[in-house]
Amino acid sequence: MSVVPGVGRGSGQSRHADDQRCARNLDLTLFAPRNLRRLLCAVGVALSAWVAPGSASDFSQPWKRSDRALVVDAYEYNSIDWQKLVTDKRIVGFINKASDGLSPPYACKGNDTEVSLCKALWKRHAVARELFHTRKTVAKTLGLEWGAYHLARPGNPIDQANNFIDFAEPGPDDLLALDIEDNDPEKWMSLEDAEEFVRHVHRRIGRFPILYTNGATAQHIADNREKYSLLSRLPLWYARYKPEIGIHFPKGNWQGYALWQFSARANCNEKSCPYRVPGTPTDIDVNVASMDAKELREAWPFGGLLDVPVEMIASVPVPIARAEGLAGEVTLAYAPVEKASALVALENAFQVRGQHYPERATYAAAAEKGSKFFARIASYLVGLKQTLIAWPFGQQEIAIGVDPITTATIPGRTELP
Structure with a gap:
């Protein structure tokens, strides 16, 4: 080879x-x-x-x-x-x-x-x-x-x-x-x-x-x-x-x-x-x-995966007892911090938006605690669709079978809900 x-x-x-x-x-x-x-x-x-x-x-x-x-x-x-x-x-x-x-x-x-x-x-x-x-x-x-x-x-x-x-x-x-x-x-x-x-x-x-x-x-x-x-x-x-x-x-x-x-x-x-x-x-x-x-x-024959080395920049000090700290005989230890995935980052973003705009049902549904994240995302999408339907039509009744998301002309807006 x-x-x-x-x-x-x-x-x-x-x-x-x-x-x-x-x-x-x-x-x-x-x-x-x-x-x-x-x-x-x-x-x-x-x-x-x-x-x-x-x-x-x-x-x-x-x-x-x-x-x-x-x-x-x-x-x-x-x-x-x-x-x-x-x-x-x-x-x-x-x-x-x-x-x-x-x-x-x-x-x-x-x-x-x-x-x-x-x-x-x-x-x-x-x-x-x-x-x-x-x-x-x-x-x-x-x-x-x-x-x-x-x-x-x-x-x-x-x-x-x-x-x-x-x-x-x-x-x-x-x-x-x-x-x-x-x-x-x-x-x-x-x-x-x-x-x-x-x-x-x-x-x-x-x-x-x-x-x-x-x-x-x-x-x-x-x-x-x-x-x-x-x-x-x-x-x-x-x-x-x-x-x-x-x-x-x-x-x-x-x-x-x-x-x-x-x-x-x-x-x-x-x-x-x-x-x-x-x-x-x-x-x-x-x-x-x-x-x-x-x-x-x-x-031999190896066969496993290597441990991922802990980087200090991605670590935090492990808390120590106050008495030990005052005694001055402490060796600092560090624990790794899990890197946030894109999914975790998305969830955090929804939670922040939900806290900033509690009156908006779309963000509130996504930020709701106690339910699985994908279920909350589904609630957000349903709420977003309902908001978009109400946006151009106001209180008008929508004909059965018509999907305004694909058929309606939505007036220009500068801000999404």
């Missing part, structure tokens, strides 16, 4: 794009010229390494640490010498490509060319599936943790989720991953469809996949985490082929990564490679975990 060239991959990103991402993470975009932003970003990298060396080390070549576990991921065309691979005791897991988009049609129709292509696709699908399950058996026999990923394509996300689960036949200890190569709905599954994919996987097996993607897409999800409420909380399998990622890491709900794909064909060849896994070709993908082998085995 590899990301699209030039997106999220260090070798293809421009210096300007890196500057912009760094400035955004440090909130410098509006206040500093480009040269100053570069200087402050460099200082930020140095400070992050100095202030918190323990956490910063997982963002700077962690594969060089002997206590960091490694995971290999492969697809059907990667050759594997299993006996050599397991000589590297840092290799804890193996993740193999499972399904690719939608499953090919079982019944082939059309002209000779179309039928021939259909049969070839089905044969490839069958061979890939057989190889997948053979590798699964071998890996588990050798004591490796097992995982599967789905290459997300455009197309029905529910059908793709079913294809993934039916292909992989995951056991309770098998990791599942959704591979979104880039935020380009023309080539890959859209993020909106990915939300449905993730939701359906959970419906079927009771747990969530982790999310594999590049830096740019991860940043977009992090910046729009309220819109992508599931994707932004999946454990992140981060693809970036640079020695350091701290200043570029997307943050949001992600305080760290589950796996970091640091080596692939993009930065590994016969002459130079960040890490060589015995028994694998140079184009194999290698990943590092921010934990040791024991911790990774305990965390």
Whole structure:
């Protein structure tokens, strides 16, 4: 598995794009010229390494640490010498490509060319599936943790989720991953469809996949985490082929990564490679975990959602007893405040209008306590229609069957009731 060239991959990103991402993470975009932003970003990298060396080390070549576990991921065309691979005791897991988009049609129709292509696709699908399950058996026999990923394509996300689960036949200890190569709905599954994919996987097996993607897409999800409420909380399998990622890491709900794909064909060849896994070709993908082998085995297969970090700006101090406050030995604690949804905001608006204009039955009905909000909205709409009927006609009787809302000419008014 590899990301699209030039997106999220260090070798293809421009210096300007890196500057912009760094400035955004440090909130410098509006206040500093480009040269100053570069200087402050460099200082930020140095400070992050100095202030918190323990956490910063997982963002700077962690594969060089002997206590960091490694995971290999492969697809059907990667050759594997299993006996050599397991000589590297840092290799804890193996993740193999499972399904690719939608499953090919079982019944082939059309002209000779179309039928021939259909049969070839089905044969490839069958061979890939057989190889997948053979590798699964071998890996588990050798004591490796097992995982599967789905290459997300455009197309029905529910059908793709079913294809993934039916292909992989995951056991309770098998990791599942959704591979979104880039935020380009023309080539890959859209993020909106990915939300449905993730939701359906959970419906079927009771747990969530982790999310594999590049830096740019991860940043977009992090910046729009309220819109992508599931994707932004999946454990992140981060693809970036640079020695350091701290200043570029997307943050949001992600305080760290589950796996970091640091080596692939993009930065590994016969002459130079960040890490060589015995028994694998140079184009194999290698990943590092921010934990040791024991911790990774305990965390595997992940499967849950990340907790949403509490932001201080959206928190309030927890009240303390007066006696404790006078004693002066108090540690402030903060409780998160639930963000108001659009529906809550609408309800509050009606309540305020009802308090300001109690004589208006329309607002009063919507603001009435003790009844469900949607029932109050219905009362408001009924009252509004009656008001509009009375508006142009005054006390005149309306003929039965006539809807003045759609048929009457309403005189110009400058204020709605």
